[in-house]
Amino acid sequence: MATLSKQKIGSVLAKQGILIAFAVFIVAFTLANNKFLTVDNVFSVVRSSAILGVMALGVTFVVISGNLDLSVGSMMSFSTIVVLDLHDKIGPFLAIPAMFAMTLCLGAFIGILVGYLRLNSLIVTLGMLSAIHGLTLTYSGGQNMDIADKEGTWFSVFGQGTALGIPVPILIFALLAAVLGLMLSRTPFGRKVYAVGGNGTAATFSGIRRARTVFMCYILSAFCVATAGLIQASRSLGSQNTVGQGLELEVLAAVILGGASLMGGSGTIFKTVIGVLILGFIQNGLLLLGLQFYVQYVVTWVIIILAVWLDIAAKRGRLWSPIA
Amino acid sequence: MNLRSTFAATTAATAMLAGAAFAGEHGGTMRIGITQNNVGVDSYQTTYEQAFIAAAEENENVETVVLDAGGDVARQIAQMEDLIQQDVDAIIIWPTNGEAVIPAVRKAAQADIPVIVTNSNIAEQGFDFVASFSGPDNITQGARSAEIMCDKFKEEGIEGEARVVQISGQPGYTTAIERAKGFEDRLPEVCPDVTLVETQPGDWNREKSQQVMEAFLVKYDDIDGVYAGDDNMGVGALNAAKAAGRDGIIFVGATNFAVGYEAMAAGDYWGSIYQSPVDDAEAALQTAIDILNGEEVPFLNYFDTPKITQDNMDEFSKPVF
Numbered sequence: 001m002a003t004l005s006k007q008k009i010g011s012v013l014a015k016q017g018i019l020i021a022f023a024v025f026i027v028a029f030t031l032a033n034n035k036f037l038t039v040d041n042v043f044s045v046v047r048s049s050a051i052l053g054v055m056a057l058g059v060t061f062v063v064i065s066g067n068l069d070l071s072v073g074s075m076m077s078f079s080t081i082v083v084l085d086l087h088d089k090i091g092p093f094l095a096i097p098a099m100f101a102m103t104l105c106l107g108a109f110i111g112i113l114v115g116y117l118r119l120n121s122l123i124v125t126l127g128m129l130s131a132i133h134g135l136t137l138t139y140s141g142g143q144n145m146d147i148a149d150k151e152g153t154w155f156s157v158f159g160q161g162t163a164l165g166i167p168v169p170i171l172i173f174a175l176l177a178a179v180l181g182l183m184l185s186r187t188p189f190g191r192k193v194y195a196v197g198g199n200g201t202a203a204t205f206s207g208i209r210r211a212r213t214v215f216m217c218y219i220l221s222a223f224c225v226a227t228a229g230l231i232q233a234s235r236s237l238g239s240q241n242t243v244g245q246g247l248e249l250e251v252l253a254a255v256i257l258g259g260a261s262l263m264g265g266s267g268t269i270f271k272t273v274i275g276v277l278i279l280g281f282i283q284n285g286l287l288l289l290g291l292q293f294y295v296q297y298v299v300t301w302v303i304i305i306l307a308v309w310l311d312i313a314a315k316r317g318r319l320w321s322p323i324a
Numbered sequence: 325m326n327l328r329s330t331f332a333a334t335t336a337a338t339a340m341l342a343g344a345a346f347a348g349e350h351g352g353t354m355r356i357g358i359t360q361n362n363v364g365v366d367s368y369q370t371t372y373e374q375a376f377i378a379a380a381e382e383n384e385n386v387e388t389v390v391l392d393a394g395g396d397v398a399r400q401i402a403q404m405e406d407l408i409q410q411d412v413d414a415i416i417i418w419p420t421n422g423e424a425v426i427p428a429v430r431k432a433a434q435a436d437i438p439v440i441v442t443n444s445n446i447a448e449q450g451f452d453f454v455a456s457f458s459g460p461d462n463i464t465q466g467a468r469s470a471e472i473m474c475d476k477f478k479e480e481g482i483e484g485e486a487r488v489v490q491i492s493g494q495p496g497y498t499t500a501i502e503r504a505k506g507f508e509d510r511l512p513e514v515c516p517d518v519t520l521v522e523t524q525p526g527d528w529n530r531e532k533s534q535q536v537m538e539a540f541l542v543k544y545d546d547i548d549g550v551y552a553g554d555d556n557m558g559v560g561a562l563n564a565a566k567a568a569g570r571d572g573i574i575f576v577g578a579t580n581f582a583v584g585y586e587a588m589a590a591g592d593y594w595g596s597i598y599q600s601p602v603d604d605a606e607a608a609l610q611t612a613i614d615i616l617n618g619e620e621v622p623f624l625n626y627f628d629t630p631k632i633t634q635d636n637m638d639e640f641s642k643p644v645f
Contacts (some may be wrong), residue, residue, distance in 0.1 A: 040540075146583055235534070240529065288542065293524055
């Protein structure tokens with residue numbers, strides 16, 4: 001009996017290693033600073049994590065399909081700059097769909113290169129990271145983009161509004177996480193994504209259109225990036241060209257932290273959300289502790305690596321690798 | 325006179341001689357090359373380039389070779405070598421990195437081409453190879469921001485108890501370090517009873533600054549003033565305070581941006597330092613011309629960056645960036 005329940009606990013732990021890590025951090029930070037677990041602070045962390053989080057949702061699909069997307073940071077800058085520029089030129093009603101269309105075109109382009117031409121996604125999206133940055137700069141002429149009438153536009157609702165007492169960015173993040181989570185776990189498309197990432201050749205032989213599946217993952221990723229750009233633009237109603245610079249690595253860190261495999265074939269939306277929240281709470285927690293910021297860079301990554309270790313240790317049931 | 329200053333003097337003298345000799349030979353047309361840091365990455369640098377080209381075109385004695393390193397150190401070093409090969413009369417460099425460009429600057433100095441550093445200085449060990457630095461005095465800027473804030477506290481009568489947070493620029497950047505130092509040194513001199521409770525970096529990024537300010541607002545119930553290393557970050561912090569419904573905080577920045585100017589006009593943002601990329605570009609070009617004409621130029625050739633607040637903002641035009 002004792003062994004059985006131990007095994008049971010073991011298998012439960014194995015699945016939830018990252019949740020345990022999350023709980024440990026929350027408790028530790030709460031003990032260290034009594035303002036950490038207040039409603040205001042939690043809302044503020046989740047709200048500012050929402051931009052990163054929305055992007056991570058799309059990248060989860062790409063990573064599960066066995067590919068990478070390093071272009072999301074500069075693509076988000078692009079969306080933000082475009083929607084801010086068009087806001088004053090053609091009004092928010094048209095600017096938002098126009099920006100989504102343009103961002104989806106970028107996603108489609110990457111999808112064709114990686115999906116249909118079968119080019120290495122690391123190279124393609126690394127190239128696009130720089131190409132899209134150049135595109136953004138060309139579009140804006142290097143100027144910061146600002147909405148002229150900041151008080152009088154309803155456009156601010158996506159980043160600054162609240163509904164039912166909850167900040168709108170959090171609602172968008174939650175809604176998108178729910179929809180994409182169901183799509184990944186409950187639809188044929190979702191299963192195809194896992195199949196393609198797990199074993200592409202086998203997937204092809206079982207009749208899955210691999211290229212189309214990968215293509216759709218990049219479209220989804222671009223859609224998420226456009227949504228993130230919308231929140232970002234609406235939150236500050238103005239932006240630099242470099243607003244999303246470097247976010248691609250944080251997004252990837254959140255997705256991997258959530259347990260998605262870089263080799264493809266595994267990962268869930270729920271755990272990506274946990275990964276995003278861990279990153280957000282670490283950054284906020286260290287700020288509240290008032291650690292000197294040079295130290296913060298180090299501590300952030302120590303905590304991330306600890307979390308990944310806890311996750312893996314839980315999965316294999318011991319701290320050290322059995323074959324080290 | 326120590327070895328370093330002797331060497332610097334020699335370099336400067338050689339440069340002057342070269343310049344004087346040159347002016348004689350070619351009837352006054354000077355070829356000046358510039359390698360910029362990263363045009364297009366922000367509006368300041370974009371405006372700088374436009375102003376530089378415009379100023380050079382106005383002066384018929386000046387011919388320019390305008391290059392941009394795109395933020396890439398290796399490319400900037402290659403551009404320095406190109407300019408040396410082209411045998412321009414003077415090189416203006418906006419360093420992508422204060423340390424890494426020193427060998428290239430030395431190479432130019434050894435080829436008897438005077439080098440003018442613009443906007444942000446290179447590291448001190450490279451000073452011997454530099455004819456002059458033309459740019460803003462960031463320590464003074466930080467000090468002036470402290471004075472603006474202190475004056476406002478006195479006006480409101482809270483100079484005995486006010487609490488200030490600072491959002492600094494990217495860690496490791498000379499501009500960020502100098503502005504923070506200027507502010508931190510000057511504030512206790514003018515307002516000894518004001519406390520600087522915490523400093524965190526906003527990385528010159530409005531969104532990052534907004535996040536930092538959100539955490540500050542949770543952490544401290546009482547914040548009277550925010551000093552940001554530039555207006556972009558200042559406005560990010562202002563957005564956070566507005567969203568949290570915290571009124572009455574005095575925001576002071578530096579490098580007055582259009583958004584900062586607008587927020588001042590709206591009465592939300594108190595003051596900043598007016599630093600014009602046009603002045604910056606024109607000062608760099610003028611410094612190069614003066615050196616080529618053999619005139620005496622101070623090693624640190626600062627252009628003035630005045631205080632701007634809600635009270636005197638009418639005297640300044642809205643920044644274009």
